[in-house]
Amino acid sequence: MTKQHTAQIGRKRLIDTGSERYYIVDVTCPACNELHIVGLSGWSAIVCSGCSAELHKDGTEIEIAAAFRALGVSQSKWSAYAVAFNAMKQRRVSLKDIQRIALREAGIKPGVVDGRRGDWLAMGGE
Numbered sequence: 001m002t003k004q005h006t007a008q009i010g011r012k013r014l015i016d017t018g019s020e021r022y023y024i025v026d027v028t029c030p031a032c033n034e035l036h037i038v039g040l041s042g043w044s045a046i047v048c049s050g051c052s053a054e055l056h057k058d059g060t061e062i063e064i065a066a067a068f069r070a071l072g073v074s075q076s077k078w079s080a081y082a083v084a085f086n087a088m089k090q091r092r093v094s095l096k097d098i099q100r101i102a103l104r105e106a107g108i109k110p111g112v113v114d115g116r117r118g119d120w121l122a123m124g125g126e
């Protein structure tokens with residue numbers, strides 16, 4: 001399984017080509033220290049060319065993936081949904097992202113996640 005890390009994002013600087021202005025940042029892989037120079041916006045994760053790890057812009061995806069992976073090991077099913085839906089409440093992740101992660105990590109079908117979302121709202125979650 002692909003290793004996932006939170007990208008270490010360094011110095012942000014403005015590129016001005018005359019016709020375009022955008023920011024670039026240094027992203028360092030915490031696993032192998034490979035440096036990647038990428039645009040600040042337009043991505044949520046990149047694959048490290050040094051070690052093939054996924055480097056995520058924020059740790060939200062990693063956190064939710066870990067919660068879904070832990071399902072059936074020691075946790076109740078709601079522990080993962082609580083992590084996911086709380087992140088969604090804070091606008092750190094979309095329902096579509098949660099469905100993708102749940103399917104990938106725990107084989108949970110998108111329709112099931114949708115149903116849990118309904119249960120969550122019915123229980124007073126947001």
Ligand SMILES: [Zn+2]
Nearest residue numbers: 029032048051
């Ligand atoms: Zn790496």
